[in-house]
Amino acid sequence: xxxxxxxxxxxxxxxxxxxxxxxxxxxxxxxxxxxxxxxxxxxxxxxxxxxxxxxxxxxxxxxxxxxxxxxxxxxxxxxxxxxxxxxxxxxxxxxxxxxxxxxxxxxxxxxxxxx
Amino acid sequence: xxxxxxxxxxxxxxxxxxxxxxxxxxxxxxxxxxxxxxxxxxxxxxxxxxxxxxxxxxxxxxxxxxxxxxxxxxxxxxxxxxxxxxxxxxxxxxxxxxxxxxxxxxxxxxxxxxxx
Numbered sequence: 001x002x003x004x005x006x007x008x009x010x011x012x013x014x015x016x017x018x019x020x021x022x023x024x025x026x027x028x029x030x031x032x033x034x035x036x037x038x039x040x041x042x043x044x045x046x047x048x049x050x051x052x053x054x055x056x057x058x059x060x061x062x063x064x065x066x067x068x069x070x071x072x073x074x075x076x077x078x079x080x081x082x083x084x085x086x087x088x089x090x091x092x093x094x095x096x097x098x099x100x101x102x103x104x105x106x107x108x109x110x111x112x113x114x115x
Numbered sequence: 116x117x118x119x120x121x122x123x124x125x126x127x128x129x130x131x132x133x134x135x136x137x138x139x140x141x142x143x144x145x146x147x148x149x150x151x152x153x154x155x156x157x158x159x160x161x162x163x164x165x166x167x168x169x170x171x172x173x174x175x176x177x178x179x180x181x182x183x184x185x186x187x188x189x190x191x192x193x194x195x196x197x198x199x200x201x202x203x204x205x206x207x208x209x210x211x212x213x214x215x216x217x218x219x220x221x222x223x224x225x226x227x228x229x230x231x
Contacts, residue, residue, distance in 0.1 A: 002159070033219070043206060043221035055216025090160060103150070104219075106160040 003027065004107035006091050012113045018079040021110045025072055025093030031055070032074040033094075033104060034066055038087035049074055078112070086114045117142045119209050121222035128197050129230050136192045136225045138207030144168075148217075149183065149190045150208040154224070160206075166190065197229045 003026035013019055025032050034046040045058035049068035060066075063081075068074040078085060088111050092104035118141040128134045140149065151163040164174060166183050174181050178195045194201055207222040 031216075035221075042223050043208075045219045045221075048216045048218075050216060056213040056218045058218055088158065092160075103162045103165050105162070106152075108159050 002105040002107065004029075004091060004093050004105050006089075006107035006110050008110060009108065010111050010113070012115065013081060014115055015081055015083060017081050017114075018077065019081065019112065021076040021078070021089050021091075021112070023074045023076070023091030023093075023107060025074070025091075026105055029093035029095050029105070030072065031094045032068055032072070033092040034060075034074070034076050035090040035092065036087045037090060037109070038084075041087075043090075046076070081114045083114050086112055088112075117144075117147075117209055117211055117218075117220050119207055119220050119222035121205075121207055121225050123225045124223070125226045125228065127228040127230065130199060131196050133193060133195050134197050134227065134229075136194075136205050136207075136227070138190045138192065138222060140188050140190065140207070140209045142188075142209060142211055144211045146212060148210040150210070150219075151181065151190075151192050152206045152208065152221075153203045154206065155203040163192075163205075194227075197227075199229050199231050202227055202229045 005024045007022045031050045033048045037043045046060040047066050048056040052068050063079050066076045088109045090109045091107045094104045120139045147168045149166045153161045180193045182191045204224045204226045206224045210217045210219045
């Protein structure tokens with residue numbers, strides 16, 4: 001158990017809908033990262049937050065947005081969902097934003113299925 | 116642009132064989148970090164090792180060892196005396212500094228099958 005929690009574990013929804021994925025980092029970790037893992041795209045970095053501020057951005061679609069709250073939990077919002085958004089979404093956390101000096105601890109993931 | 120290539124899509128070995136997973140990276144940064152992660156069938160991502168660009172020392176941890184060579188931009192991972200429990204997908208990743216934070220790129224992964 002990495003100490004990172006993600007809810008829900010599974011989510012099934014329809015095209016055009018909007019969903020919110022939630023992540024609670026390990027106690028004491030200030031940085032949160034979001035990743036998408038799909039069969040065709042592999043593991044892709046989406047976005048990183050540190051203590052409530054966006055710090056780095058990857059291949060995140062405009063339909064997707066994220067935020068980190070004062071209690072350090074983070075939410076990833078996915079809107080106007082398409083079939084291709086079906087994937088496993090991971091959240092990871094680390095103590096600082098310097099991922100190289102601290103490893104990232106990954107949550108169990110949320111499996112999103114868009115029908 | 117940063118890139119991580121894991122040319123081996125799948126590897127199948129028999130238990131107790133040694134196996135090396137290759138990772139080649141591209142980066143223009145002088146400061147970067149390399150990682151290996153394991154993803155067993157259960158799906159979680161497990162951190163195995165981190166290496167920064169200034170530390171080319173090879174590392175051994177039990178049956179696992181890593182060979183980092185900046186001259187060839189490679190960070191290869193060897194499992195000695197493989198076991199069935201080593202069956203998983205292994206990802207190599209590269210992190211570069213981005214303004215205020217770090218951006219991580221993962222390779223496509225190598226699926227390792229260890230047969231009893």
